[in-house]
Amino acid sequence: MSTEATGPTATEHVDVLIVGAGISGVGAAYHLQQFCPAKSFALLETKETFGGTWAQHTYPGIRSDSDLYTFGYGFKPWTGPPIATADEILTYMNEVIDENDLRRHIRFHHTIVGGDWSSASQRWTLDVQRTDTGETLQITCGFLWMCAGYYRHSEGYTPEWPGMDRYEGQIVHPQTWPEDLDYSGKRVLVIGSGATAATIIPAMADECEHITMLQRSPTYFYPRPNSDELAETLRELQIPDEWSHEIMRRKILRDGQIIHELSASHPEMVIDELLAAARGYLGEDFDIDTHFRPRYLPWTQRIAVVPDGDLFIGIREGKVDVVTDHIDTFTEHGVRLQSGTELEADIIVTATGFNLNALGDATMTIDGSPVDYAASVTYRGVMFSGIPNMASVFGYLRTSWTMRADLISDFVCRLLNHMDELGVSVCTPTIADADRDMELRPFIPPEEFNPGYMIRGRALMPKQGAHAPWVATNDYYLERDEFPVIDLDEPELDYR
Numbered sequence: 001m002s003t004e005a006t007g008p009t010a011t012e013h014v015d016v017l018i019v020g021a022g023i024s025g026v027g028a029a030y031h032l033q034q035f036c037p038a039k040s041f042a043l044l045e046t047k048e049t050f051g052g053t054w055a056q057h058t059y060p061g062i063r064s065d066s067d068l069y070t071f072g073y074g075f076k077p078w079t080g081p082p083i084a085t086a087d088e089i090l091t092y093m094n095e096v097i098d099e100n101d102l103r104r105h106i107r108f109h110h111t112i113v114g115g116d117w118s119s120a121s122q123r124w125t126l127d128v129q130r131t132d133t134g135e136t137l138q139i140t141c142g143f144l145w146m147c148a149g150y151y152r153h154s155e156g157y158t159p160e161w162p163g164m165d166r167y168e169g170q171i172v173h174p175q176t177w178p179e180d181l182d183y184s185g186k187r188v189l190v191i192g193s194g195a196t197a198a199t200i201i202p203a204m205a206d207e208c209e210h211i212t213m214l215q216r217s218p219t220y221f222y223p224r225p226n227s228d229e230l231a232e233t234l235r236e237l238q239i240p241d242e243w244s245h246e247i248m249r250r251k252i253l254r255d256g257q258i259i260h261e262l263s264a265s266h267p268e269m270v271i272d273e274l275l276a277a278a279r280g281y282l283g284e285d286f287d288i289d290t291h292f293r294p295r296y297l298p299w300t301q302r303i304a305v306v307p308d309g310d311l312f313i314g315i316r317e318g319k320v321d322v323v324t325d326h327i328d329t330f331t332e333h334g335v336r337l338q339s340g341t342e343l344e345a346d347i348i349v350t351a352t353g354f355n356l357n358a359l360g361d362a363t364m365t366i367d368g369s370p371v372d373y374a375a376s377v378t379y380r381g382v383m384f385s386g387i388p389n390m391a392s393v394f395g396y397l398r399t400s401w402t403m404r405a406d407l408i409s410d411f412v413c414r415l416l417n418h419m420d421e422l423g424v425s426v427c428t429p430t431i432a433d434a435d436r437d438m439e440l441r442p443f444i445p446p447e448e449f450n451p452g453y454m455i456r457g458r459a460l461m462p463k464q465g466a467h468a469p470w471v472a473t474n475d476y477y478l479e480r481d482e483f484p485v486i487d488l489d490e491p492e493l494d495y496r
């Protein structure tokens with residue numbers, strides 16, 4: 001895939017600047033071109049290529065956790081199996097870029113390191129660093145659309161364990177997987193049991209001498225075939241791809257809603273179902289309670305998909321061990337656990353998560369004064385109190401991320417067109433005096449969703465208020481009805 005791109009020059013001004021060429025940024029560019037055709041825009045991306053998460057992660061087996069009918073865009077049918085490899089996602093995105101002639105708008109190797117909003121000139125000036133040449137430059141824009149994801153790509157999160165420095169093997173984080181890592185015939189220990197561990201372990205199991213999943217506490221896994229009967233039937237009936245895509249999205253979203261509601265109203269039923277599925281693969285004698293019965297309720301963290309039960313099959317066939325214990329210390333040859341057990345390994349994979357970040361780690365100011373992003377209150381999980389002309393994409397945590405990225409794209413395009421109709425150039429979400437003292441809550445309340453990266457990074461995130469429009473529900477089933485009819489003249493949007 002070519003990543004050759006042309007775009008604005010160092011001094012150029014664009015109407016809209018999109019930051020990040022992942023699934024959100026490319027979707028934003030598509031929407032902008034489609035619904036605001038008169039707007040000039042550019043898309044700035046740190047990496048040498050598009051894809052974001054799917055370009056960054058190259059570990060064995062890298063694949064989606066969501067189905068691609070809903071992780072893909074509403075406007076571009078997905079025709080492959082529901083769960084896709086990173087390569088398949090990149091091919092899909094490449095087609096979106098080519099079919100819509102978006103490449104000419106993308107500037108690769110461009111990192112936004114900072115930005116200042118000028119009230120006088122009513123524009124953002126962004127400080128940009130080129131990752132290939134080291135050159136710095138500035139670009140100005142009327143509206144800033146942050147699609148920079150939610151975690152720092154350059155480095156994953158690895159806890160500090162005692163004795164790590166004396167370990168003689170190799171420690172690898174999945175986010176920065178060494179291209180030449182040779183694990184054939186090696187003993188591998190994977191620390192963690194989230195979606196990444198569940199992907200890597202079956203993908204490596206056949207080549208390693210042995211692989212062990214070491215977890216502090218269990219995760220919910222959902223084994224499912226990587227095919228869908230309805231999708232197969234629609235294909236057999238030669239239903240047009242666009243229709244099949246829409247039908248599959250509706251079906252998957254309805255099924256997801258049932259699981260959400262059931263998880264909230266009858267969590268024990270969902271738990272029984274998930275554990276029964278694991279037992280089906282592992283047999284009655286396997287200690288499911290120790291290794292696969294989590295301490296949290298389903299959907300307060302993502303449920304990790306296990307396509308075709310591959311992780312469980314690896315365990316059943318004796319290629320994969322699961323150990324549930326805490327690390328006491330690293331040793332020269334592996335780790336010693338609090339139980340006293342020693343696990344020896346040539347390679348230790350720390351599938352221990354991300355470092356949450358905000359606004360792509362760029363430092364923002366307004367008229368020279370620092371923006372305290374974490375003190376701002378979110379306007380519908382898209383814009384922020386007191387920050388003019390800026391939207392940021394934070395997708396769904398339980399439904400596919402892209403479902404929200406698409407809704408936000410529609411909203412931003414509607415807002416930009418509305419501003420043109422009003423003849424204004426500035427829109428700032430502004431808290432009314434009556435709401436100044438409203439109770440503030442975390443952007444993602446821990447009782448609703450609480451994986452480690454969110455708990456560690458909560459202080460970076462904006463707040464949400466007590467009522468609309470100052471809330472971020474992260475609920476597709478509410479937002480799909482609310483977003484298209486947001487009243488753009490509501491008093492909380494201050495236009496200048």
Ligand SMILES: Cc1cc2nc3c(=O)[nH]c(=O)nc-3n(C[C@H](O)[C@H](O)[C@H](O)COP(=O)(O)OP(=O)(O)OC[C@H]3O[C@@H](n4cnc5c(N)ncnc54)[C@H](O)[C@@H]3O)c2cc1C
Pocket residue numbers: 019020021022023024025044045046047050051052053054057063064065066067071110111112113147148149150151153196359360361362393395396399400401402
């Ligand atoms: C391994 C893995 C699997 C996942 N699987 C799923 C899944 O199946 N379903 C799901 O819904 N979610 C999944 N997620 C969450 C996933 O990250 C999002 O769904 C989605 O890919 C995010 O897309 P994005 O474009 O918003 O952000 P990203 O994919 O993170 O892309 C952001 C882009 O912005 C660029 N960027 C960041 N800062 C700057 C800056 N300052 N200047 C210029 N460029 C910048 C980055 O280089 C990157 O290319 C997964 C996450 C991981 C890590």
